[in-house]
Amino acid sequence: MKKIFRYKFLFVAALAASFASCSDDDDATLSTRLEKPVVTATVSSTTVNEGDVITVTLTSDKAINNSMEFKLDVLNTSTGGFRDLATEDGTETEVGTGFGQLGFYFTMPAYTTTYSFTFVAPVDLEAEGAETFNFRLYPDGNSNGNIAETSEFFTVTVNNTVIDDFWARLDWSQTSADTYGTLHGGTYDVTASEQDGEFCEFDFDMEIYDAGLNLVASSYTECPELAVLPADAPDGDYIIAPSFYTNEGPGAPEGGEILFKAFVDMGRPGAFKATINMDGEWTYTAGGLADGNDAAIIPVAIVTKAGTTYTATTMDGELLGTGRMANLVQQLAAKRKAHLKN
Numbered sequence: 001m002k003k004i005f006r007y008k009f010l011f012v013a014a015l016a017a018s019f020a021s022c023s024d025d026d027d028a029t030l031s032t033r034l035e036k037p038v039v040t041a042t043v044s045s046t047t048v049n050e051g052d053v054i055t056v057t058l059t060s061d062k063a064i065n066n067s068m069e070f071k072l073d074v075l076n077t078s079t080g081g082f083r084d085l086a087t088e089d090g091t092e093t094e095v096g097t098g099f100g101q102l103g104f105y106f107t108m109p110a111y112t113t114t115y116s117f118t119f120v121a122p123v124d125l126e127a128e129g130a131e132t133f134n135f136r137l138y139p140d141g142n143s144n145g146n147i148a149e150t151s152e153f154f155t156v157t158v159n160n161t162v163i164d165d166f167w168a169r170l171d172w173s174q175t176s177a178d179t180y181g182t183l184h185g186g187t188y189d190v191t192a193s194e195q196d197g198e199f200c201e202f203d204f205d206m207e208i209y210d211a212g213l214n215l216v217a218s219s220y221t222e223c224p225e226l227a228v229l230p231a232d233a234p235d236g237d238y239i240i241a242p243s244f245y246t247n248e249g250p251g252a253p254e255g256g257e258i259l260f261k262a263f264v265d266m267g268r269p270g271a272f273k274a275t276i277n278m279d280g281e282w283t284y285t286a287g288g289l290a291d292g293n294d295a296a297i298i299p300v301a302i303v304t305k306a307g308t309t310y311t312a313t314t315m316d317g318e319l320l321g322t323g324r325m326a327n328l329v330q331q332l333a334a335k336r337k338a339h340l341k342n
Contacts, residue, residue, distance in 0.1 A: 056072075091105055098140075166238075244288035
């Protein structure tokens with residue numbers, strides 16, 4: 001009996017040791033599996049001008065067989081905002097995707113130890129001082145990698161850029177942000193359709209003419225439209241002339257009418273900006289130039305150029321009398337029709 005008991009004791013002891021060994025192996029495997037790569041970030045420059053490209057290089061201490069997703073937030077301690085930035089490498093987050101507040105997320109490919117992404121603060125019309133952007137970079141999404149503690153927060157200062165061209169921009173998109181911050185183009189109800197029509201699908205144009213009514217700058221295919229008078233254009237007077245080309249769009253509106261909301265921003269980028277409200281100046285029923293409405297081209301300002309100094313004067317009757325204004329509209333409509341025929 002003692003011998004049998006001894007055998008049983010040895011068997012139980014061996015079995016317990018086997019379980020302990022398996023448990024140790026499992027713990028080691030789990031520990032190995034949880035050792036995520038540590039990624040450091042270097043920034044190409046912490047002080048830039050508007051329009052300069054900022055490069056962030058991520059370096060991982062090891063490659064893995066999965067991609068790593070990271071989120072870049074603009075903190076509310078910044079003087080600049082998220083909408084002051086643009087990137088072609090990252091993706092803007094959307095509500096419900098699990099990426100938290102509005103920001104950009106970037107994906108570092110599998111089997112790589114180095115990855116770079118870029119972003120920029122585009123040149124704009126605003127005359128403003130230096131802006132600071134306080135960023136936080138952290139793992140998100142699949143969370144397959146960690147950001148080194150020293151790389152999680154960084155700051156970039158963006159200085160104002162002044163350029164010598166003159167910009168004229170027509171916006172009829174009625175773009176607005178939802179509660180999350182995502183931008184959406186404006187829409188309207190289309191007759192007998194379950195789908196909304198987008199205002200951007202209507203055809204508006206922006207043109208700049210010289211004093212002899214020669215077309216010197218134009219934009220016909222974007223929304224918004226941006227026409228640029230170059231710095232090397234001859235000195236003199238130029239006419240800023242936005243227009244509505246045609247009411248052919250997504251479909252007729254319910255109720256039969258649209259009073260388009262639009263505005264024109266103009267100025268020398270980084271130096272000055274003027275805005276002209278164009279709400280109600282164009283309607284769906286009146287149509288555009290191609291629909292026979294000569295009044296669809298509306299000169300809104302005279303810009304006097306002297307070197308790289310620009311003076312914009314609104315055409316409110318103070319500078320141009322009513323008769324001359326009406327005559328100018330007719331001349332511009334005739335010029336535009338001739339241009340369309342060619």
